[in-house]
Amino acid sequence: MPKSLNSKLIAGTMFWGQWGKELSTLEMCNLITFFFENGISTFDHADIYGGYTMEAAFGQAFSRSSLQRDQVQFISKCGIQYISENRSNDIIHYDTSKAYIIASAEASLKHLKTDYLDALLIHRPSPLMHPEDVMSAAEDLKKGGKILSFGVSNFSSSHMELMMSEGLIDINQIEFSVVQHDALFDGTLDNILQHKIIPMAWGPLRSYFNLEDDAKKQRLKKQFSELSTKYNSSEDQLLLAWILKHPSKIHPIIGTTKKDRIQSAIRALSIKLSTEDWFKILVASQGHDVP
Numbered sequence: 001m002p003k004s005l006n007s008k009l010i011a012g013t014m015f016w017g018q019w020g021k022e023l024s025t026l027e028m029c030n031l032i033t034f035f036f037e038n039g040i041s042t043f044d045h046a047d048i049y050g051g052y053t054m055e056a057a058f059g060q061a062f063s064r065s066s067l068q069r070d071q072v073q074f075i076s077k078c079g080i081q082y083i084s085e086n087r088s089n090d091i092i093h094y095d096t097s098k099a100y101i102i103a104s105a106e107a108s109l110k111h112l113k114t115d116y117l118d119a120l121l122i123h124r125p126s127p128l129m130h131p132e133d134v135m136s137a138a139e140d141l142k143k144g145g146k147i148l149s150f151g152v153s154n155f156s157s158s159h160m161e162l163m164m165s166e167g168l169i170d171i172n173q174i175e176f177s178v179v180q181h182d183a184l185f186d187g188t189l190d191n192i193l194q195h196k197i198i199p200m201a202w203g204p205l206r207s208y209f210n211l212e213d214d215a216k217k218q219r220l221k222k223q224f225s226e227l228s229t230k231y232n233s234s235e236d237q238l239l240l241a242w243i244l245k246h247p248s249k250i251h252p253i254i255g256t257t258k259k260d261r262i263q264s265a266i267r268a269l270s271i272k273l274s275t276e277d278w279f280k281i282l283v284a285s286q287g288h289d290v291p
Contacts, residue, residue, distance in 0.1 A: 005251055006041045006073050008244070008269055010200060012255040013043055017050035017057045021257050028061030031257055036067055038266055044173075044200070044253050045112070046077035046123055047104050051084035055111035063113050073118035077153050077173070078104035080123045094126035101137035105146055119171055121151045125159045135167035151198070157187035160195070169197055176201035176250065178220065178242050178285050179208050192248050204243055204252040205236055216285060223284040231271050236261070240268035242281050 016023050016031070023031065035041070045055050055076065062072075078101060081093045105120050120141065122134060138150035151171025152163060163169050172192055176183050180203065183189045192199045211217045224235045231238065243252050254265050273281075283289055 005198060005200075007039055008251060009040050009240075009265055010042045010044050010075075010251050010253045011035045011040050012202065012253040013045050013054055013058055014049050015255050016257060017054040019050050019054070023057075023257065025057070025061050025064065028058060029064045032058075032062055032065055033067065034259055035262065036072065038262060040254075040262070040266070041071060042073040042075065042118075042251075044075045044202075045108070046080075047108055048080050048082040048084075048123070051082065052086040055108055059111050059113040069114055074112055074114060075119045075121065075171075076105075076108045076112070076117055077121040077123040078108070079126065094124060094128070096122055096126045096129035096134055098133045098137040098140075101134065102141060105137075105141050109146060116145055117147045119149045119151055120147045121153045121171060121173055122155075124154045125152070125156070131163050131166040134163060138167065153202075155188075157191035160188075160191050160197075164195065169195070171198045171200060173200040173202060173253075175203050175207075176243060177204045177207045178239050178281055179211055179216070181282070181285065184246075189246065189248050199248050199250045201243055201250050201252045204254070205239055206255070208235075208239055216287060219284040219287060220281070223280055227277055227280070230277075231273070233268070233271055234264060236264060237268040237271060238273075238281070240265055241271035241273050242278060244268065244271075245273050245278050 015021055016028060045058065047055060050057065079094050079096050081087065081089050081095050083089050083092055105117065108117060109115065141147040142150065149170040151169055151173065152160065153173040154175065155172055160169060160172060174183050174188060189199065208220065224238050227238055228234065240252055243250050254262065256262060279290065
């Protein structure tokens with residue numbers, strides 16, 4: 001079982017295919033290679049991306065690259081039953097039964113053209129999930145060599161405790177950013193630190209750039225303007241640096257396919273925010289001083 005992820009930043013594939021850029025096989029192949037050559041060798045997937053098409057598109061592209069499987073890490077997620085032409089669902093719902101988790105993992109292996117996943121995550125907690133079923137599926141997949149580690153996504157601290165009553169959790173992928181930072185105060189990151197779980201953060205930039213709260217946006221822009229000169233950094237780099245300072249050692253997932261933005265994100269790894277500046281950004285986001 002891997003004790004860490006290969007790269008501090010993770011390449012998110014959600015928008016590479018039908019849900020976004022609709023990259024060709026060659027374009028995906030070149031992008032995978034570009035990420036790897038720039039030190040990002042962990043790729044985040046979910047079975048539902050692209051309406052259940054993205055993993056197969058990625059697998060085809062990776063097979064045409066010159067990279068070897070052991071040079072990279074593949075993470076995938078399952079459990080959401082999404083409405084698409086590839087499914088007969090009447091409604092979006094969750095399925096965390098043992099049979100469904102195992103079948104989803106095996107489908108991901110087939111689509112990604114690999115014998116194993118470095119990690120499989122349950123995409124969202126279901127009101128009907130039973131920890132014994134979930135962890136039994138994870139154990140069977142591990143014993144079969146089909147996954148190396150197991151985790152969850154969007155799980156609260158109570159959901160985590162429920163799962164860990166039946167086994168170990170290696171990863172929790174949560175929404176976390178300067179704008180969406182509930183995990184700082186609702187016990188989620190405390191739980192992650194306590195149990196030495198690897199945290200991944202989705203939406204580290206998008207929630208800021210799509211922010212509709214104009215007052216909050218202006219407060220943050222003013223603060224970033226002041227700090228940009230001090231750290232010789234852009235807004236997106238400061239957004240990532242703020243996340244990276246947390247002691248749980250969060251791995252941000254970057255969803256961009258633009259090479260200049262990828263390289264900009266990588267430069268954020270060298271920014272070391274002072275504690276005071278970290279709190280200045282938090283205060284700007286919250287709109288009030290800390291208690």
